[in-house]
Amino acid sequence: MPAVRYLRYVLPAALLLLPGLASAHVLDADLSKLSRTDVFLTYLKLGFTHILPLGFDHVLFVLSLYLLEPRLKPVLWQATAFTVAHSITLGLAMYGVVSPPPTLVEPLIALSILFVAIENIVVERLNPWRVVVVFGFGLLHGLGFAGALTSLGLPRAMFVESLVAFNVGVELGQVAVILLAWVLVGRWAADKPWYKRRVLVPTSVAIGLLAAYWTIERLS
Template identity: 50%
Template sequence: MSSIITLIVMSAPLRAHEVLPSILNLRADDGIILIEIDVNAEAILASIDLSSIVDTDNAENASGYDALRALSPQEIANRFDANWATFISNFTVLADGEPITFRDNGTIVYPADNDEAVRITRLSLVGEYPVDATEFQVGWAGIYGTLIVRQNDIANAPFTGTVSGGELTPPFLINGGSAQTGWQVFASYIPIGFDHIVPKGLDHILFVLGLFFLAARMKPLLVQVSLFTLAHTITLALAALGHTSFLDDFFLNTFNIEFIAIVEPLIALSIAYVAVENIFTKGLSPWRPYVIFAFGLLHGLGFASVLAEFGLPEHAFVPALIGFNVGVEVGQLAVIAVMFACVWQALRVDRGKNEVMQGFVLYGVFFVAAIALIALNPPVLQALAEGPVWLFAGPLALVFALCALSIHFRDHVAAYRQIVAIPASVAIAVIGAYWFIERAFL
């Protein structure tokens, strides 16, 4: 399983390299439109395709990004101003279908709180539009990633939306009245929650797989997933409502450290714990449900930090929160379903079904398919995975190989557990421990 460990540890995220959505705030009145956009200027200057990665370490020009991060805020502002023509050619605002011409109204690069934080740059733009225009549309080049568009200073149902892939927002009324309905907001936040698990939430994926590999039986799996869901739903809701802000204040005032900097190492530790317990216990221990619930509370705070990046519309706060949580749950269930499908044939043979040759053929085909995907590295799968195909196809290929091996040694006691579940848990434990050390000490 050393290959699995190598594959996934190489993707361990550093907060300074995380890809975050950009946020646009728009105000318009009497033919004048003012826009402020919070962006990762270093990523834009380095020409990194923010639509296809979740971590700039995986970008082709990662070294250029790191070199730009080493520059002072004023140097970045100067470079962005020099690059203004390129940026503005990739940015579009339409008034009744006609493009608005903007001029640079200033660039401010805010110092990062620490070396592990993404540095935010605020771009200010001003333009003019026909006073009789009724609708705006906003968009930018797909390479710039996700853009959250917010209409400000509007009393009458302001528009809030998300755009990516080089598309434009739907038309929204300049004077307000284009706010999404509760159902629309609910539906729009489901993919945001799902995306945070698959493919972006590698740490949460490994935690869920740690729950799965305890015992591939319905009762212990349902108990664990249900408790985990209940716990992270509680803290996600409390954090979104602002009821956990006292923790931020306490850790900043007492230890001069952000609370999320405590949560992230503990999430990594939770991954290591569940995996280690899988190795030494064959079923649901008396204490494991309580531990899973406690870890679920931590993961909920991690989900909340991501949701804070997107924000919640004031007029539809609850639908957005529920939609995000539903997306998270669907993502978790998708992870479990995929892994269950991968090991199902090996489990059937381990439980006495005479399907040996069928299992060998099936895992042989799956293994070859996974290797072919790694070799071909098709762009469409890179886009779906938002990263290198080998990061997911490589571990799956190894799981298929281990499943075939467990079928070969089917006459041994607990062959599936010894050959598949325990090695997989060892790999997950090592990755979790590595992430804990990295996030806590490096």
């Protein structure tokens, strides 16, 4: 089955090569000259690009959540928990209520990806308690989003609106990842008896190896 061979070998290899394609955020617009609508759209775009293509670690986390049960409905509960959680910490961080150092947050984000990748390999099915775990990891990833947004800054006159726009952009990016995964994998492979052996396990191994590398790199 050519499609299965593609997913088994090419997809994990691509996951290991893609991080080199990301680049840093750039805010190349003079916000003082933009309308309120344009400022909102600017931060909406920044939020989206923080996931696609720049947020490769966040993409792998969302992809890992999806792959264990490759249908749209199960991942919605996890995505909702993740959204609520990262919205909380993103808002708290931008208002200065919490400010953990990136040297702590970034390795923990990598560890969260490694945890989910390993879980995908060892468990037989999606467990209800995973929603609670995802909520906890969402709090952590929200701090990572805050780090990127802090470096960009928020206009004082539209602080709340820009914060909301960035968060909505992040969500749109995550939804795009889920829908793409569904089109490429879940739509036709979810019910196949070989799915875990030929798709889930090799892809999760590749994600786990990359997450382990990130953890060590971010601790050094």
